[in-house]
Ligand code: GLV
């Protein structure tokens with residue numbers, strides 16, 4: 001099965017135990033919603049929440065939103081039950097499973113193998129259930145290259161700053177920012193390593209949750225910085241963050257129009273036997289064409305900028 005490519009500008013978290021929140025989440029306009037069986041769900045609620053999640057995945061109107069769950073980690077007693085019960089009850093209504101606290105490729109293989117057995121038993125399309133994994137353990141970051149290639153179900157790596165800061169022993173506040181005036185960005189190394197591993201494996205990188213939802217400007221800045229690094233989206237822990245992420249991770253009409261002009265200028269140069277040309281007083285060569293192609297592909301994926309003739 002060809003790897004589906006789906007928008008992931010915003011990935012909205014909703015506790016799977018709180019069914020009164022499901023309808024709002026489904027209509028929030030997020031590219032992906034995940035019903036969380038892990039840390040947002042009290043341990044005593046986790047088993048009962050599986051059925052609630054499956055019912056919501058099947059019965060609510062999700063529109064264009066990708067329907068996902070976050071299972072419990074493979075080293076917990078809930079992991080196999082999460083997979084078996086939710087896949088059996090939700091069937092094709094479940095599109096993506098987020099696997100938390102992945103430490104090595106073996107964790108992804110375990111999920112992949114169990115899913116393959118379930119798909120066969122239930123008569124579901126082979127490899128129809130897709131995966132995203134959280135890189136939020138120091139061991140996971142050490143092994144991120146092999147994790148990113150561990151399964152052809154994998155579509156994205158997510159940087160999980162919350163657990164990662166705990167795993168690293170970092171001294172941070174509740175928004176995972178350093179408690180002292182740290183020179184530079186405490187998370188630059190981890191974020192870079194995750195996006196490089198994801199891109200080199202041909203999958204997406206998604207940025208971390210931002211718990212302080214009462215500071216939308218700071219959330220927007222965090223989105224912009226992640227987008228600058230190559231992340232295609234960010235978690236939203238509150239519906240109010242969804243629109244901000246959707247805007248921040250989409251190319252602007254001016255960027256799309258500029259990308260089109262770069263492609264046109266390069267093609268014209270190419271037709272004339274040249275590998276480089278000039279646009280607005282700047283050099284345009286094959287590297288610029290790659291940038292432009294990425295912008296155009298994102299615009300196509302999001303269905304935006306079709307007929308825009310704007311110039312930057
Ligand atoms: C997400 O799960 C995180 O720990 O940041």
Ligand code: MG
Nearest residue numbers: 136160162163
């Ligand atoms: Mg976590």
